[in-house]
Amino acid sequence: MTAAPVFDLSNAEWLAHRYVESDDAVRFIYVPRDEHADHAFLIDTLLGQRTTAPDLPADPLLAQPRGRLHFLFHSAFCGSTLLARAISVKGVAMGLSEPAILNDVVGFRRRGASPPAVARAADLALRLLGRPFAPGEAVIVKPSNVLNPLAELLLALEEQSQALFLYAPLETFLISVARKGLHCRAWVRELLEGFVQDNFVHLGFAPNDYFRLTDLQVAAVGWLAQHQYFTSLAARTGQRLASLDADQLTASPEAAIAAVAQHYGLALDAGAVARGPAFSRNSKNGSAYSPETRSNDYAAAKAAHGEEIGMVVTWAEAVANNAGLALAAPNPLLLQA
Numbered sequence: 001m002t003a004a005p006v007f008d009l010s011n012a013e014w015l016a017h018r019y020v021e022s023d024d025a026v027r028f029i030y031v032p033r034d035e036h037a038d039h040a041f042l043i044d045t046l047l048g049q050r051t052t053a054p055d056l057p058a059d060p061l062l063a064q065p066r067g068r069l070h071f072l073f074h075s076a077f078c079g080s081t082l083l084a085r086a087i088s089v090k091g092v093a094m095g096l097s098e099p100a101i102l103n104d105v106v107g108f109r110r111r112g113a114s115p116p117a118v119a120r121a122a123d124l125a126l127r128l129l130g131r132p133f134a135p136g137e138a139v140i141v142k143p144s145n146v147l148n149p150l151a152e153l154l155l156a157l158e159e160q161s162q163a164l165f166l167y168a169p170l171e172t173f174l175i176s177v178a179r180k181g182l183h184c185r186a187w188v189r190e191l192l193e194g195f196v197q198d199n200f201v202h203l204g205f206a207p208n209d210y211f212r213l214t215d216l217q218v219a220a221v222g223w224l225a226q227h228q229y230f231t232s233l234a235a236r237t238g239q240r241l242a243s244l245d246a247d248q249l250t251a252s253p254e255a256a257i258a259a260v261a262q263h264y265g266l267a268l269d270a271g272a273v274a275r276g277p278a279f280s281r282n283s284k285n286g287s288a289y290s291p292e293t294r295s296n297d298y299a300a301a302k303a304a305h306g307e308e309i310g311m312v313v314t315w316a317e318a319v320a321n322n323a324g325l326a327l328a329a330p331n332p333l334l335l336q337a
Contacts, residue, residue: 195225
């Protein structure tokens with residue numbers, strides 16, 4: 001681990017890591033730029049023990065000027081970590097993958113903080129995360145999808161930002177949940193529990209209905225809720241919010257990167273990015289990975305769980321139809337051949 005320099009607020013390698021709610025302060029840890037690629041998410045369990053600066057009070061930090069910040073929202077299991085890593089090119093942009101300080105804002109809200117207090121905490125986090133790693137660079141923040149109920153607030157705070165909603169098609173998403181096993185089936189239940197608490201799900205279910213759903217039905221409800229929300233948000237924000245099908249990202253990486261770069265206003269060499277390490281390594285553990293490996297993994301999972309997945313896709317389509325919801329996401333990026 002690289003030795004930490006003296007704390008300097010202008011140095012974005014001092015990551016704004018946690019909102020210390022009890023003291024209304026921010027905790028910074030040192031994470032060199034080159035070490036970000038070693039960690040799927042910027043959370044304590046992956047980052048380990050780090051050099052920590054003294055906690056700083058929030059009020060003075062709210063004077064921090066805004067950087068050039070954009071958002072990468074996602075519905076999980078769709079290559080968002082890969083994309084954030086791929087567009088992290090020195091001199092152009094830096095991707096921040098699921099910074100913990102934004103999760104703290106969600107916890108703050110769920111514990112009963114007032115809307116103005118939540119907005120202030122979110123503003124604080126975004127001002128600090130938006131500090132550029134080098135002059136002229138943009139920062140692309142990829143929040144955890146537990147932040148999705150706050151996406152409209154984040155866009156309102158960062159008025160000049162662009163946002164992308166990356167998603168896997170429903171069947172692909174359900175295959176991912178099935179192949180990842182019991183821990184993932186438990187996770188989609190935890191996610192939906194939080195979404196219900198956030199009043200994020202408007203699909204015609206009564207509270208007791210969720211107890212009668214299978215794991216994959218629960219996963220599908222969470223997926224539908226996110227699509228419903230981002231469809232509604234796109235209607236209010238226009239072209240600031242675009243969407244991208246994850247299957248297109250993996251099938252046509254150069255065209256997808258070019259479209260993403262144009263949406264964010266980044267001067268990226270899409271071909272070089274598509275040929276880079278992000279598309280040849282597993283974004284979670286760094287092992288060698290390829291489209292062929294991914295296709296084989298998904299085919300095996302579909303073969304093992306195909307009947308259940310097919311039934312849930314049909315059921316989810318009926319739920320979406322009853323809610324007047326299209327399964328295609330809004331404002332899709334146009335990929336050039």
